[in-house]
Amino acid sequence: MGGRKRSNGALANIEHIAEPLRSLAVPIESLTLDPANARAHGERNLKAIESSLARFGQRAPLVVQRDGMVVRAGNGRLEAAKALGWSHIAALVVDESSIDATAFSIADNRTAELAEWDKTTLAALLADLDQNDFNIGELGFNENELVAMLEDPLPPENFPDVGEGIAVDSECPKCGFRWQKGKTAKG
Numbered sequence: 001m002g003g004r005k006r007s008n009g010a011l012a013n014i015e016h017i018a019e020p021l022r023s024l025a026v027p028i029e030s031l032t033l034d035p036a037n038a039r040a041h042g043e044r045n046l047k048a049i050e051s052s053l054a055r056f057g058q059r060a061p062l063v064v065q066r067d068g069m070v071v072r073a074g075n076g077r078l079e080a081a082k083a084l085g086w087s088h089i090a091a092l093v094v095d096e097s098s099i100d101a102t103a104f105s106i107a108d109n110r111t112a113e114l115a116e117w118d119k120t121t122l123a124a125l126l127a128d129l130d131q132n133d134f135n136i137g138e139l140g141f142n143e144n145e146l147v148a149m150l151e152d153p154l155p156p157e158n159f160p161d162v163g164e165g166i167a168v169d170s171e172c173p174k175c176g177f178r179w180q181k182g183k184t185a186k187g
Contacts, residue, residue: 014088016057021090024061028089031062031078032070036102039109041076048140050080055138061090063108065101069093072105 062074
């Protein structure tokens, strides 16, 4: 059936869901946003999620507690999918107690929040995307955040010094990041 799944006798378009996840497709109308979700999704966040889903489709399932079909991970994705007019979304439906479901929801959000960016690697990746005419704005960053995040990154570990007082640009042979002593160079 390709990108379609039967739901209540009707055909539903699920082509926006990555093929390996299509067997997990459920009607969006069957899902309930977590009423106790402690993670807020503001307008900017929802627009970023919506932009990502529109461009890349769904590549990770929601996690849903079977009892009540409550979304425990992916509330923002569900809201964005609704805004895009999707009728179905992939969901991993699990049988667990409300205590475990709540604990998982908190842990899922908190562990993601604790991750840090490797600024040198991020700068190289963004430069590569930019050189290939990718719209960096679709990634959820605004220009001020990118400048602040990438401002004065340290040179890669074990990169040889160019010497005291020599005003020459340095460039990492691995990632192409350039800098002068005490300054960063946009490249």
